[in-house]
Each structure stands twice: as C-alpha cells, then as structure tokens.
Amino acid sequence: MRIAVDASGGEYAPKEIVTGAIKAAEEYKVDIILVGEKSILHVLSHRHLGKSGLTITEASQSIELGESPVKAVQRKPDSSIVVGVNLVRDGTASAFVSAGNTGAVVCAALFNLGKIDGIERPALGSILALTPTNPALLIDAGVNVDCRPRFLVQFAQLGSTYMQHLLGINSPRVGLLSNGEEETKGNRLTQESYRLLRKTNLNFIGNVEGQDILNSTADVIVTDGFTGNIVLKTIEGLGDTFLSSLRQVGHLFSCASHLQARTLLRDIRMSSWAKRMDYREHGGAYLLGINGNIVIAHGRSQARAIMNAIGLAKLTVEHGITPTIKEKSHEQTNYS
Amino acid sequence: MRIAVDASGGEYAPKEIVTGAIKAAEEYKVDIILVGEKSILHVLSHRHLGKSGLTITEASQSIELGESPVKAVQRKPDSSIVVGVNLVRDGTASAFVSAGNTGAVVCAALFNLGKIDGIERPALGSILALTPTNPALLIDAGVNVDCRPRFLVQFAQLGSTYMQHLLGINSPRVGLLSNGEEETKGNRLTQESYRLLRKTNLNFIGNVEGQDILNSTADVIVTDGFTGNIVLKTIEGLGDTFLSSLRQVGHLFSCASHLQARTLLRDIRMSSWAKRMDYREHGGAYLLGINGNIVIAHGRSQARAIMNAIGLAKLTVEHGITPTIKEKSHEQTNYS
Numbered sequence: 313m314r315i316a317v318d319a320s321g322g323e324y325a326p327k328e329i330v331t332g333a334i335k336a337a338e339e340y341k342v343d344i345i346l347v348g349e350k351s352i353l354h355v356l357s358h359r360h361l362g363k364s365g366l367t368i369t370e371a372s373q374s375i376e377l378g379e380s381p382v383k384a385v386q387r388k389p390d391s392s393i394v395v396g397v398n399l400v401r402d403g404t405a406s407a408f409v410s411a412g413n414t415g416a417v418v419c420a421a422l423f424n425l426g427k428i429d430g431i432e433r434p435a436l437g438s439i440l441a442l443t444p445t446n447p448a449l450l451i452d453a454g455v456n457v458d459c460r461p462r463f464l465v466q467f468a469q470l471g472s473t474y475m476q477h478l479l480g481i482n483s484p485r486v487g488l489l490s491n492g493e494e495e496t497k498g499n500r501l502t503q504e505s506y507r508l509l510r511k512t513n514l515n516f517i518g519n520v521e522g523q524d525i526l527n528s529t530a531d532v533i534v535t536d537g538f539t540g541n542i543v544l545k546t547i548e549g550l551g552d553t554f555l556s557s558l559r560q561v562g563h564l565f566s567c568a569s570h571l572q573a574r575t576l577l578r579d580i581r582m583s584s585w586a587k588r589m590d591y592r593e594h595g596g597a598y599l600l601g602i603n604g605n606i607v608i609a610h611g612r613s614q615a616r617a618i619m620n621a622i623g624l625a626k627l628t629v630e631h632g633i634t635p636t637i638k639e640k641s642h643e644q645t646n647y648s
Numbered sequence: 649m650r651i652a653v654d655a656s657g658g659e660y661a662p663k664e665i666v667t668g669a670i671k672a673a674e675e676y677k678v679d680i681i682l683v684g685e686k687s688i689l690h691v692l693s694h695r696h697l698g699k700s701g702l703t704i705t706e707a708s709q710s711i712e713l714g715e716s717p718v719k720a721v722q723r724k725p726d727s728s729i730v731v732g733v734n735l736v737r738d739g740t741a742s743a744f745v746s747a748g749n750t751g752a753v754v755c756a757a758l759f760n761l762g763k764i765d766g767i768e769r770p771a772l773g774s775i776l777a778l779t780p781t782n783p784a785l786l787i788d789a790g791v792n793v794d795c796r797p798r799f800l801v802q803f804a805q806l807g808s809t810y811m812q813h814l815l816g817i818n819s820p821r822v823g824l825l826s827n828g829e830e831e832t833k834g835n836r837l838t839q840e841s842y843r844l845l846r847k848t849n850l851n852f853i854g855n856v857e858g859q860d861i862l863n864s865t866a867d868v869i870v871t872d873g874f875t876g877n878i879v880l881k882t883i884e885g886l887g888d889t890f891l892s893s894l895r896q897v898g899h900l901f902s903c904a905s906h907l908q909a910r911t912l913l914r915d916i917r918m919s920s921w922a923k924r925m926d927y928r929e930h931g932g933a934y935l936l937g938i939n940g941n942i943v944i945a946h947g948r949s950q951a952r953a954i955m956n957a958i959g960l961a962k963l964t965v966e967h968g969i970t971p972t973i974k975e976k977s978h979e980q981t982n983y984s
Contacts, residue, residue: 378830454827457835491793491877494714499793499874522881523888538835539875541827545858546879550886552859 314365315625316405319348320374320392321412323612329411330356332618337364339619340626345405347371347396371395374412377611381415385423394420400604401425407605407625409596411613417606418455418599425604428634433459434601435467435537436608437474438544439624446528449475449484453597454541461504464488464534465512470600471532472514477633487520487530489539494519501536509534548610596621598628605629650701651961652741655684656710656728657748659948665747666692668954673700675955676962681741683707683732707731710748713947717751721759730756736940737761743941743961745932747949753942754791754935761940764970769795770937771803771873772944773810774880775960782864785811785820789933790877797840800824800870801848806936807868808850813969823856823866825875830855837872845870884946932957934964941965 317333319326326348333344334357343365346353350370360366371392375384385394393412397420399405410417418434427434435452451471456463468486475484488506490498495506497519509516520530525543535543596609596617605628609621628634653669655662662684669680670693679701682689686706696702707728711720721730729748733756735741746753754770763770771788787807792799804822811820824842826834831842833855845852856866861879871879932945932953941964945957964970 380832457827489878491790491874491881496716499872502874522878522883523885525882526885536835538827538838539878542825542858542875542879543882545827546861546882547858547886549859549862550883 313626313629314343314345314405315622315629316345316347316369316396316399316408317618317622318392318396318408318410318412318417319346319353320371321410321417322609323411324614325411326352326356328614329618332613332615333622334360334364334366335615336619336622337366340623342622342626343367344622345369345399347392347399348374369395369399375416377413379413379416381413381419384413384416385419391416393417394424397421397424397604397606400606406629407607409607409609409618409621409625411596411609411611411618411621414454414608414611417608421599421602421604421606425602425606427601428603431466431470431601433463433466434599435463435470436540436597437471437600438540438597440525440547447479448525448528448530449532450525450540450544451532451534451600452537452540453544454537455599456537457541458538459501459536461501461508464501464505464536465508466601468509468512468514468516468532468534471534474598474600474633475531477631478628481531483515484531485517485529486514486532486534487517487524489525489533489535489543490519490521492519493521505534596624598624600633603634605634649962649965650679650681650741651958651965652681652683652705652732652735652744653954653958654728654732654744654746654748654753655682655689656707657746657753658945659747660950661747662688662692664950665954668949668951669958670696670700670702671951672955672958673702676959678958678962679703680958681705681735683728683735684710705731705735711752713749715749715752717749717755720749720752721755727752729753730760733757733760733940733942736942742965743943745943745945745954745957745961747932747945747947747954747957750790750944750947753944757935757938757940757942761938761942763937764939767802767806767937769799769802770935771799771806772876772933773807773936774876774933776861776883783815784861784864784866785868786861786876786880787868787870787936788873788876789880790873791935792873793877794874795837795872797837797844800837800841800872801844802937804845804848804850804852804868804870807870810934810936810969811867813967814964817867819851820867821853821865822850822868822870823853823860825861825869825871825879826855826857828855829857841870932960934960936969939970941970 319329337344346368348371350368353368371390373388373391375388375391375393393416396408400408401424433456436454437449437451438453440448449471451467472484472486475481488502490502596607599606607621607625655665673680682704684707686704689704707726709724709727711724711727711729729752732744736744737760769792772791773785773787774789776784785807787803808820808822811817824838826838932943935942943957943961
C-alpha cells in the first residue's frame with residue numbers, strides 16, 4: 313500500500329513530517345510518497361530513499377495556512393496539496409495525508425476526487441479515542457461552518473458507516489450534540505435535524521451534551537463544523553494542560569520509589585481518556601464523503617502525530633470505507 | 649445584605665441547597681431567605697432559623713427541569729422561582745440564586761424584572777476561574793441558542809462591563825469564539841458579529857479558538873448560547889474526569905511519604921486551572937442584562953456549589969453591576 317504525504321503542510325514541515333513518514337513506513341509497513349520540494353526532501357530523507365519504499369514526488373508550490381482555499385487550489389496546481397490529492401485520483405496512492413491548510417485539502421478533494429453519491433458536503437470525522445474501549449467519532453469536526461439539517465443527517469450516515477467499517481461496531485449509536493437531552497432543546501438547526509434523524513434507519517439515540525462526549529454515550533456525535541471545531545480544540549487545549557501537569561508529577565515520581573503510585577500514574581497517562589485528549593495520539597481526522605482516502609492531520613503535528621495519521625490512513629484503506637481506485641505502478645514518480 | 653435562595657431547584661434540592669445556604673450565611677455574613685415549602689424547610693433548617701439571619705418564604709409550587717419555561721412561569725405564580733425573582737423585584741432581597749430550571753429563571757426574570765436599556769436578550773455569563781490570576785467570562789453560556797450578530801455585540805458589552813466592575817479589569821479584552829483566528833474564519837453569525845464588534849469602542853481582540861479558552865487570551869469570550877453551553881459542559885465533563893484521576897493518585901500519595909510530590913499534587917488540584925474546570929468552585933453563572941441580580945447555579949449543585957453561588961451573588965451585588973432596588977424590610981416574610 314502506498315500513502316502520499318504532504319511534506320510541505322503544517323507548522324513543522326518539512327522536517328517533522330519527513331521524520332514521521334519514515335517512522336510510519338517502518339511501523340506500518342507501508343510505502344510512502346513524500347510530496348514537496350525535491351531538493352529539500354532529498355536532503356532530509358536521502359538515507360532512507362529506496363529503503364522501505366520511500367519515494368519523492370515533486371511539488372514546486374505550497375499553500376500557506378492563511379490562503380483562501382478555493383483561490384489557492386486554483387492558482388497552485390503544482391502545490392503539494394493538489395499534487396497529493398491527484399496521486400489518489402490517479403490510483404498512484406491509496407491515501408493522502410496532509411497537515412496543511414484544511415480548507416485547501418477539502419477543496420482539492422472536492423474538485424479532483426468528487427463527492428460520493430447522496431452526499432452534498434464532505435465532513436471531517438475525528439476519532440476521539442482510537443482504543444478498543446470507547447472511541448467516539450465527532451463529525452463534522454471542522455469543514456462546514458454553516459449547515460442545513462439534511463447535512464447533519466448525511467454526516468450521521470457517513471459517521472455511522474465509518475464506525476461500522478473501521479471498528480466493526482454493528483449498529484453505531486448516533487447522538488446529536490446539543491445543549492440538553494430533551495427533544496425540545498437545541499437551536500433551530502439541531503431541532504430540525506433531530507426530527508429528520510428520527511425518521512432514518514440509523515440507531516439515533518437523541519441529543520447528547522458536552523459532558524457526554526468522553527462518556528461513551530454515543531459512537532457517533534453529530535454536529536456542525538463550527539461547533540465541532542470549537543469542541544475539538546477545547547478538548548485538545550485541556551488535554552495539553554492536563555498532560556503537562558501529569559508530566560510534572562511524573563517527573564517527581566521518577567525520583568521517588570513508590571511503585572504503586574508510579575504505576576497508577578503511568579496508567580492514567582496511557583489510559584484512553586488521556587490519550588483521546590491528545591491530538592498527537594489520535595492522528596488526525598478522516599475526510600468523509602469523498603471518492604478517495606484523505607486524512608487531515610493537526611496543523612501542529614510533529615513526527616508522532618504524522619506517524620499516527622498515516623496509521624489511520626492505512627487502517628481506513630484496509631477497511632474499505634471509501635471506493636478507492638486500484639493502485640497503479642508508481643515507477644515514473646520514483647526519485648531514488 | 650439579603651439573598652433569596654431557591655430551595656426547591658436542582659437535583660439535590662432541598663437538602664443540599666439548605667446546607668449550602670446555611671454555610672454561605674456563616675461564610676459570607678449575608679442574610680438568607682430560603683424560598684420553598686415552609687414545612688420541609690423548617691425541618692431542615694430549624695436549628696439555624698433566626699440565627700445568621702436565616703428566614704423562610706413560602707412557595708407552594710415548584711417548576712421541574714423538563715417543564716416548558718414560559719408556560720411553567722405563567723401557570724405557577726407561587727413557584728419558588730417566581731417567588732424568588734419577585735423578592736428581588738420588591739427589594740426584599742438583593743439577589744436570587746437558583747439551581748432550578750434555567751429557562752424558567754430567565755423567563756421569570758424577563759417578565760418580572762425586565763431587561764436593562766439597550767439590551768434585547770439577557771445572557772448567562774459564566775466565569776471560568778474565579779481566581780486573581782486569569783479568569784475569563786464565557787457569555788452567553790446557555791440562554792440564547794439562536795442569535796443575531798447584534799445580540800453577540802450586546803453580550804460583549806454586558807460581559808465587558810461585568811468584568812470591569814466585578815474584577816476591576818480596566819479594559820477587558822473581548823474575544824469572539826470561532827473556528828480560527830483569522831477574520832475570514834467563522835460561520836455567518838460570527839463573521840458578521842466580527843465586523844460589528846470592530847466598530848464598537850470595546851477592546852475587541854478578534855477571534856479566539858477553543859484552545860484559547862483556558863489560556864488567558866481574552867477576559868470576555870463571546871459566543872451564542874448553544875455553543876457556549878456545549879463548551880461549558882465539555883469543560884465540566886473533562887474537569888470531573890481529571891479531578892477523579894488526581895484523587896486516585898492523591899489517595900496513594902496520602903499513604904506515601906514523598907512530601908515534594910504530595911505538595912505538587914495538591915498545588916495542581918488547587919491551581920486555578922483545575923478549579924476553573926470544576927463547576928462546584930465557580931459557583932454558577934450570572935444572568936446579565938436584567939434589572940436585578942440573578943445567579944443560576946448548576947443543576948447538579950450540592951452544598952459547596954450553592955455556597956459559592958451565593959458568594960458570587962454577594963460579590964456581584966457589592967460591585968453594583970446591575971441597578972438594584974434598595975432592600976426593604978423583610979419582617980412580614982420571616983418565619984422563625
């Protein structure tokens with residue numbers, strides 16, 4: 313399996329991206345196509361080129377974080393994002409991973425891969441805990457800031473299918489994020505969405521609240537991309553603060569000899585709920601509703617986050633959620 | 649100063665409410681009017697009646713959590729919520745604290761106290777850390793689920809004034825909660841609100857994101873009541889999980905002898921950021937934009953949370969944020 317990786321996208325590009333991609337190639341036994349400026353990528357990866365199927369595909373342009381997505385995609389056909397998406401379109405890669413401009417990745421995917429039947433808007437699905445215990449998918453985690461009720465129904469359908477395929481959950485419980493459990497709660501968007509969701513054949517369990525997000529109440533948590541983005545970033549912000557506090561305590565413990573407490577502390581740090589607050593662990597979000605596998609990693613992704621994002625891409629390809637084009641030979645783009 | 653307390657509102661009413669009110673009377677040196685069923689309240693508080701200015705005012709009805717606010721307020725004129733609000737209207741109490749049906753408290757306040765000039769919608773302001781270091785006010789924390797841009801501007805004005813008066817912050821930094829820092833980010837509501845906020849004489853610092861909420865980036869974080877409620881409950885949910893983890897570690901530490909680590913752990917637990925995630929500490933939210941002082945406590949409030957909510961009410965009355973009617977004599981309502 314070949315996975316294309318945007319080596320020019322994100323705050324820590326290209327170095328951390330390349331490091332993460334090399335680690336992923338070893339860890340997950342996948343071939344990696346680094347997409348970006350050949351000369352720089354060659355310097356960063358020449359020791360690994362050829363080994364573990366690592367190759368480079370040139371992309372002379374890059375789209376910056378602040379750029380307007382639509383314009384940037386149109387004006388920069390040789391950007392790492394457009395080139396990467398096209399590798400998926402052409403069947404050269406099974407998936408594309410980018411920590412770059414989210415809007416631009418979504419636009420390039422929309423333009424060049426297209427939407428799947430029956431879906432009007434693609435949406436970002438972010439798994440809040442990639443563990444066997446109680447993961448939940450938050451959808452839309454940030455693409456569609458203004459939504460119509462029927463979009464939310466489509467997000468629910470996409471999310472439900474994704475969780476069925478990816479994690480083998482038989483009938484995923486779908487919850488609608490709202491400001492109260494009762495049907496009468498919510499804003500105009502969620503009240504109407506509630507009525508529509510009840511008519512579907514999804515396992516719709518009604519409204520869920522903020523405190524339910526980490527409680528394993530629902531397998532799929534449906535919301536608009538504005539609210540989803542804010543919730544996700546709030547959780548990440550708290551996770552960062554929490555983990556740094558635990559590290560402080562952990563540091564003192566490492567000098568101490570109280571084995572029981574040290575073990576418990578490690579358990580907490582490694583536990584699913586601490587991990588699910590850490591974006592470095594959950595490895596990015598999957599773009600649902602597109603004819604191709606696209607994983608969008610956090611803009612602040614360093615090597616570990618990129619490695620996990622590639623892991624998520626592999627898992628998603630293996631579970632065949634999105635109709636993918638059969639991989640073609642990739643000889644012409646090899647650099648090594 | 650007399651503060652009326654809804655003894656029938658919330659999951660733990662009346663026992664925890666009464667316990668919290670008695671503690672607050674001692675702690676904050678305020679007179680308390682318990683509003684609810686006389687017979688029950690007398691049993692629960694008879695040892696304290698008369699002492700510390702504790703009195704009872706009869707309210708034979710109570711509004712349940714699931715009831716429709718407008719109808720409930722209209723049909724139950726002798727409910728603890730309506731009676732409590734009227735004690736403020738009549739000048740018998742300087743403030744009213746309730747952990748009951750939020751919508752009903754807002755309706756009763758709107759109907760019986762009225763809005764202050766220039767404000768179309770009252771909003772809930774929730775202080776995320778009542779500490780001297782870096783508290784931030786989240787407004788609207790849950791009243792107005794569907795908003796117009798000008799409402800958000802009014803929330804910003806209310807929040808800014810509140811933080812100036814309450815905490816003496818000279819020119820509170822006002823941030824608009826959005827899905828990105830750039831002006832171009834946001835949904836239709838926040839994009840238009842951004843343009844309006846820039847024209848005000850507020851210290852508007854632009855958009856803030858989820859991870860900025862606990863970062864002391866802004867003193868006032870403006871959002872609609874739907875998003876605000878979800879964010880607040882997400883933080884509370886994480887706070888609960890976090891605190892219970894710390895308690896686990898703390899329990900082991902209490903048996904251990906490693907003083908340095910034990911001290912650090914206590915510091916973390918007591919630190920502002922841990923506290924600000926704990927609704928029991930921040931004592932509820934203040935209803936801004938109303939002619940009277942109303943504090944809405946968490947529905948799950950136990951004694952400690954109620955005590956803190958009464959403390960917040962006292963602080964707010966003392967800082968004269970809302971034009972209040974001068975307290976009148978309260979002889980006729982004394983029960984003891």
